[in-house]
Amino acid sequence: MFINNANCDIYIGKAAGKHLISDIRNARKSIKIVSPYLSASLVKELIKLKSKKLNIELITSDDIEDFTGDKEKNIHKLIIQNKTPNSFAKKWIAFSLITIFSIIGVLATMLFAFYETEDIRISFGFIAVIILCFVYRFFNKKSKSSKHNYYKYSQLFPFKVYMSPYKSKLSDSFIHSKIYLIDDKIAYLGSLNFTVSGLKNNYETSIRTKESKAIKEIKKEINQLFHHSNLHERDIQLWGAELYEQSSEKNKTIFIKKIV
Known part of the structure; x- marks a missing residue:
């Protein structure tokens, strides 16, 4: 110029x-x-x-x-x-929390039922607890690997x-x-x-x-x-x-x- x-x-x-x-x-x-x-x-x-x-x-x-x-x-x-x-990360966290409360609920129900009946068959409930533990592990892993926030x-x-x-x-x-x-x-x-x-x-x-x-x-x-x-x-x-x-x-x- x-x-x-x-x-x-x-x-x-x-x-x-x-x-x-x-x-x-x-x-x-x-x-x-x-x-x-x-x-x-x-x-x-x-x-x-x-x-x-x-x-x-x-x-x-x-x-x-x-x-x-x-x-x-x-x-x-x-x-x-x-x-x-990240809405998906929030969902994984929510699923993890629901699973934890489910595990606690199943264990509490088993203890109460055993206290009332002393029926050894109640111990089969641990199968559900183990399954829920694997489900929790899956959701927790998904939560940790997900991006919690996106930035621009x-x-x-x-x-x-x-x-x-x-x-x-x-x-x-x-x-x-x-x-x-x-x-x-x-x-x-x-x-x-x-x-x-x-x-x-x-x-x-x-x-x-x-x-x-x-x-x-x-x-x-x-x-x-x-x-x-x-x-x-x-x-x-x-x-x-x-x-x-x-x-x-x-x-x-x-x-x-x-x-x-």
């Missing part, structure tokens, strides 16, 4: 991100961000804006600051776990996390662009990552434009990158299971193709 003779403002230095964060906070309709690196506190800003019904789209890489860190993990809040109980993962707002070439052999491209489109009216391009250090501490460069022709082309470029990039991305289902640490049901989680 090449845009010639576009009017723009230029920001250079440590305060290069001051106007950007101000425009993001004052957005009225939509925010689209392309940034390979993110800070948890700035993701929190996006979560707040989402609560105000803004349309947000995010494109980033798998080098996310709070994914492996020990601090506040706002990235996790972008992935929502949806749990659906959805996104708080649409985002793509593309894989870094030095983390995966599947990709040879790295999303290194920093692009911000606010309300489809204001665009920022430059070296600024959506990080605290990028916006406040680092020596950065950034241009800001409101020119309609440039905005139109930048919007088209973001849409192309979001929907038709052909780059390898993190699977939301696998990543969601990893983030939620389903250790107790590690083998009971099904992974379904992306639903967003």
Whole structure:
């Protein structure tokens, strides 16, 4: 993409991100961000804006600051776990409980009958108890082997996390662009990552434009990158299971193709 003779403002230095964060906070309709690196506190800003019904789209890489860190993990809040109980597993559990109560009932009846009659033939009732024990073992085995819950993962707002070439052999491209489109009216391009250090501490460069022709082309470029990039991305289902640490049901989680 090449845009010639576009009017723009230029920001250079440590305060290069001051106007950007101000425009993001004052957005009225939509925010689209392309940034390979993110800070948890700035993701929190996006979560707040989402609560105000803004349309947000995010494109980033798998080098996310709070994914492996020990601090506040706002990235996790972008992935929502949806749990659906497995009705078949519940049935197996119910059958197991019914069988247990049946065994107890048969034994109690046998003891009472023997107490009343002292008839040795009552001991044949143990055949029924043994059969019920095998039935219980079958139902219990089915219950333990069944997935108790099915999990799907959805996104708080649409985002793509593309894989870094030095983390995966599947990709040879790295999303290194920093692009911000606010309300489809204001665009920022430059070296600024959506990080605290990028916006406040680092020596950065950034241009800001409101020119309609440039905005139109930048919007088209973001849409192309979001929907038709052909780059390898993190699977939301696998990543969601990893983030939620389903250790107790590690083998009971099904992974379904992306639903967003």
